[in-house]
Every structure is written in C-alpha cells, then in structure tokens.
Amino acid sequence: MPAGFSAADFYNILPELVLTGGALLVLIVDVLTARQQRGLLAWVTLGVLVATLLALLPFSDVNTVASRGLLAIDGFAFFFKLVFLLTALVTVLMSSSYIEVEGLRAGEYYFLILCATLGMMFMASGIDLITIFIGLETMAVAFYILAGFLKPNRRSNEAAVKYFLLGAFSLGLLLYGMSILYGLSGTTNVRELATVLASQERNALLIVGLVMVVAGIGFKIAAVPFHMWAPDVYEGAPTPVTAFLSVGSKAASFAMLLRLFMEGLPFLADMWQPMFWVLAVMSMTVGNLAALTQSNIKRMLAYSSIAHAGYLLIGVVANSSRGVTAMMIYLLLYVFMQLGAFAVVVMLRRQDVAGDELKDLSGLYFRYPTAAVAMLFFMLSLGGLPPTAGFMGKFWLFSAAIESGFIWLAVIGVLNSAVSLYYYIRVVVFMWMKEEALGSPIVASPSMAVALTVALAGAVVFGVYPRPLFELAQESAQSIGGVAAAVSALSF
Amino acid sequence: MLEAYVPILIFVFVATGFAIFTLIMSGLLHPERYNKVKLEPYECGIEPETDARDRYSIRYYLVAMLFVIFDVETVFMFPWAVIMDELALFGLIEMIVFLFILVVGYVYAWRKGALEWA
Amino acid sequence: MLEITPTHYLVLSAGLFMIGVIGVMVRRNIIIIFMSIELMLNAVNVNLAAFSQQWQHVTGQVFAVFVIAVAAAEAAVGLGIILAFYRNKETVNIDEMNVMRW
DSSP states (O other): OOTTOOHHHHHHTHHHHHHHHHHHHHHHHHHHSOGGGTHHHHHHHHHHHHHHHHHHGGGTTOOEEETTTTEEESHHHHHHHHHHHHHHHHHHHHHHHHHHHHTOOHHHHHHHHHHHHHHHHHHHHBOBHHHHHHHHHHHHHHHHHHHTOSTTOHHHHHHHHHHHHHHHHHHHHHHHHHHHHHHHHSOOBHHHHHHHHHTSOOOHHHHHHHHHHHHHHHHHHTOTTSOTHHHHHHHHSOHHHHHHIIIIIHHHHHHHHHIIIIIISGGGHHHHHHHHHHHHHHHHHHHHHHHTTOOBHHHHHHHHHHHHHHHHHHHHHHTSHHHHHHHHHHHHHHHHHHHHHHHHHHHHOBTTBOOOBGGGGTTHHHHOHHHHHHHHHHHHHHHTOTTSHHHHHHHHHHHHHHHTTOHHHHHHHHHHHHHHHHHHHHHHHHHHHSOOOOSSOOOOOHHHHHHHHHHHHHHHHHHHOOHHHHHHHHHHHHHHHHHHHHHHHHHO | OGGGGHHHHHHHHHHHHHHHHHHHHHHHHSOOOOOTGGGSSOSSSSOOOSOSSOOOOHHHHHHHHHHHHHHHTHHHHHHHHHTHHHHHHHHHHHHHHHHHHHHHHHHHHHHTTTTOOO | OOOOOHHHHHHHHHHHHHHHHHHHHHOOBHHHHHHHHHHHHHHHHHHHHHHHHHHTSSHHHHHHHHHHHHHHHHHHHHHHHHHHHHHHHSOOBGGGOOSOOO
16 A cells, blocks of 8 residues: 555545445446336435445544545534435435436436435545545536436426536636635645645735635525526426435535635635625525515525525634534534425426426315425424524524624524515415315325425424534534634634 | 747748748649539549538437546546556556446446447 | 746636636537636646646646546536437527526
C-alpha cells in the first residue's frame, strides 16, 4: 500500500463501499432476472440500503480523517448520512406502485437512486474540494436522468433539460470559484484552506471566488434568485423523484454548504453572512408569495421548498453551533413532512388520474380518511403550527438567529410562516370541503403504507418528544460547530 | 522581451503570404473548362448516391455517447500507468476494481441492447 | 523574453469563462448552450493547470482530470436528455420549452 494509506481508510468508508457494491448488484440482478420478476429489485434495493445503514451505525462516535484528508468521518457526516439513507429508504418504499403505473424500468431507477445517495454521502463527509465536487456530481448526474425518467412525457423531458442545463451551469460557477480558492491558498483541503487563507490579505480575486461559490451553491439549494429551475423540475419529474430531490439533494447541498463555509471559510463570515441573509429573505418571501397562487400540488410544494431553503439559510447566517444544530434538526424533520406530503401525492397517481393537481385532492377525507389525516399533519407541520415537528424545527432556527443578534431576520421568518399557512390550509380545505374528485379508487400498496407510517410517525413523535433528536443533532454539530465557534470567538 | 516571438511572427506572415500567393497565381493561370464529372465533389472514387447532409441513424448517437464515457476513463489509467512501479500490487488491485465497475456498466449496456445495430 | 505569469493564464481563463457565460445567456439552441457550458468547465481546467504550475504540486492537475471525466459523463447524460427531448418535440430550441410556465 502506498504511504499514507492503511486498511483503516477502507474501514472508514465501509458504508460507502457497501452502497457502491449494492448499486452494482442491482444492475447485475436487473440483467439476470426475467421481466416478470422485477419486484425482486425493490427488495434488493431495500436490502442494500438497510445493509448500508447497519454498516454506518458503528461510526456514531468516530471522529477521524480518512484517505489523506479527503474525507472526514465525524458526527456531522454521520447525522447527514443517516438523513440520506432514511430519505432513500422512504423514497424506495413509495416508488414501487408508481413504477408499475408508469411502466418504468425499475433496475435503472433503483440504481440511480442508490447512486444519488452515494453522492450525497460523499458530499457530507468530503472535506476536500475534489471529494465534495465528485460527490455533488455523482448525485447531480443521477438526478438529471431521474428527472427525465418518464421518456414519452413532455413535461418530464422539459424538466430534465432545464435541470441539466442549469445544473451544469451552476457547476461551472461553483468550480470556477473553487479553482480560485485553490489558486489563492495552494490547497484543496477545506480545513487547511481555513488556516492558510485566514492569514492572507483579502483581495478582489478572493471575493470573486467567494461570490461564485455562493452562486453555485445557491442553485443547488434552490435559493432565490437561483431558484428558477426548481418549480419546473419539481412539476415535471416523476413524483417519487421530486420527493427525493426536494429532500435529499437539499440536505446534501446544505451539508456541503456548512462544510465549505463553516469549516473552510469561517474567517470570511463578515462577507458571506450578508450574502446569505439576502438570499434567505428573498427565498422566504418569493417562495411563499409564489406558492399562494399555484394550482399544481408539486409546483406548490416546489415553491414551499424554496421558502424552506430560506428558513434553513437563517441557520447559516446565525453562524453558530446552535445554528448548525437547528439546521440539522430542521432537515431531519423536513425529511418526514416533505416526504410524507409527496407520498400522498404519489398515492393519487392512478391508471386514469395524473393526481398532481390540487383539485385531485378534493374530498380525499371521504374517500381515504387516513391519507387525508396524514396529509393534514404534514401540511400543518410544513406550515410550522404547534405542536407539530415543523414548529419545533422553526423554533430552534429562529431562536438561533435571535441568539446571534439577527432578531429582524427571525421576525421576517415568523411573518413568512404566517403567510405560508394560507396555502397549506388551502390543501386541507380541498380535502375536507370540496366535492369528491372523479377517478378510480385510491389504494395504498403495503410498501406505500409503510412509507406513510414512517413519515407520519417521525412528524408526530419528534413534534411531541424532540429531546433525543435534539441531543443527537447537538452532539453531531460539535464536530463542525466547534470550528465555527472557536473562530467567531477570535474575531469578536 | 518580445524578440523571442519574432520568428513566430515571420512564420505566420510567410505562411499566410504563400497561401494567398498560390491562390492568386493559380486563379490567374489555370484554364476554365468545366464538365459534369469535374463538378462532382470527388473526381475519383465512389460516386455519391445521396446528399451528404443526411440524418444519421439515432443508433449512431447512442454508440457515440457510450464511446465518450468509456473513452474518457483512460485519463485515470494514464497516471496509474506512469507510477505503476510505485503503486505495485495495491495499484493493480485498485485498477482491477475500477475496471470491474466499468465492465458491469458495459455488460449492462450490452445486455440491454444498446450495442445492437438495427 | 516575455514571461508567461499566472496572471496571463487567469486572463485567458476569465475570457473563456465569460464567452461561456455569454453563450449560455444569449444562445437559444440547447446544443450550443451546452457547448458554452463545456467552455466554462474548460476555463476552470486552465485555471487549475496554471495554479498547479504556480504552486509546484499536482493537486490542481488531479482536480482537472476529475473535471474532465465528470464533464464527459455529463456530456453523455446531457446528450441523452436532449435526444429524448428532441424525439418528443422535434426541436432543440430553448424557446419551445413551454409546457410548464409559472
């Protein structure tokens, strides 16, 4: 083995290795089995994800650096990997019936889901610009294909083309910024970047690099004004893919953002904090106002997810360990509420109904009461009403902002939450007070029922009893928040 | 300072000048006698059957895309080949793993009929 | 002797990058927009190679190799997506992408 490598390096990336092997296994099984046995693929995929989860569990207390400083195996990475695997599991569970109705190729679909998950995991543990970039692209390329997976569907085609062009464009911006950071510091390691650049004088080039990186990441988290791809892609992509995209890709991009800015560029906080609060205010306001007028559920949830990117950015602006903790909690809760809402939308897709218009929800309570009650919970949670999970998440985010002295930002956040209630409640009105929509009966396959139960349980339990989640997030945030806290203590 | 580039400048002038000179001279000197055979794109060789601006089969793009992917993987093999001595067995195993992943993709494309021509 | 300094490379890559960005903004043909994006990525490669030379280590070159590989993967996926779009729509003009709006 070459110098600097040891068997421990391979042990440290065990979950990723299992997932890579599992993804290849899915391809092989797809080639070997006959067309009638494709149900097997979902089971293999679930097995792979559970195996990855089991391989990940021993790393809850590990805090080390693997592969010559390319990857950090710490609490922060552990927490986010947990989030990604959970998201992937629920997505796979809600996909099987949808794949059947649409007649999709299951093998490629599950393979790409696993590849995207793999990319996200590398984004969360990457502490080198190269690793972060590779992880980002592994995820993004998989999502480009998934967005266009309904090949005869023109909306899906359009979604894929738009996502691809804007994704590639934002990658160009991000990479150009990264190349400048590398040029100024002579290192691609994020932690070394912090120490090298902190001692240098600021120049115009550094500012150009910083702005480019912020813009590139802004595209990935769909923050206004870099959000224009999101509504079209969310609407056109297959619904389970939209669910996975809106939760997984967002969480992974925020993980990357925290790594880059809190670990790599904390000394520039006075420069990136203003940029992020502008993005946060614009995302919250534009996202919520645009969501008010939507008639398509997927499009409405897209604008709502833009608004949620705004809420989450408040945690970045707070630039404290508490802010990071709040973001992590919010992202995990967001998994349950957003995936749950999308699961109900997936259920509405039947042989004769597209099921993504608001009117398709009409009278859902009288046709399928459990789904309607679940949807009620997800909507109230996304809107942030107590005592739901969404309220706890928002509470922590806003209190982190207040603690760091951004009281006005918290006020804007609260006002926006109030506005957002209108369109979340509108969904409830449709489910309870409108005439029943036409179409064949709505049925939940067993796997869909499991997915809904998991989402609902998460949204309810963590809303009422959030302590274990809070403790886990607080502990996990130590590995990244420690750096930020230490540096901000120096500069104030 | 700039002296080092003077030869390049002279070269550019000479090359451009020669091209212009030959074009003008042949234009002045050659006789103009056209016939049908002479106006064809190729005076010798296979006779063109249809217009060259034809649509390619969609298959062509599929093969071209597969080629691009598998072709570019060589960029990872060159650095490996250069320091093969230092990496020794470890490097060899790593490269075999890398190629195995590629082969799985290749076999998948093959079995799914991406390489069939018709 | 005129020496080629990192500044020269930076100016070259900034020029390439700007051509790419302007191409993305003004062109209407999806293929040409995609070519402009490739130009942006190659501007990044010029930067990385130049900085690698400046710092006298190979990190930048390794980065560039990965950028090349990823750009190729993206090209393959992107052309596939554009082909799927063309099969349904018989055009590669970005103004014709109008099924979804606001």
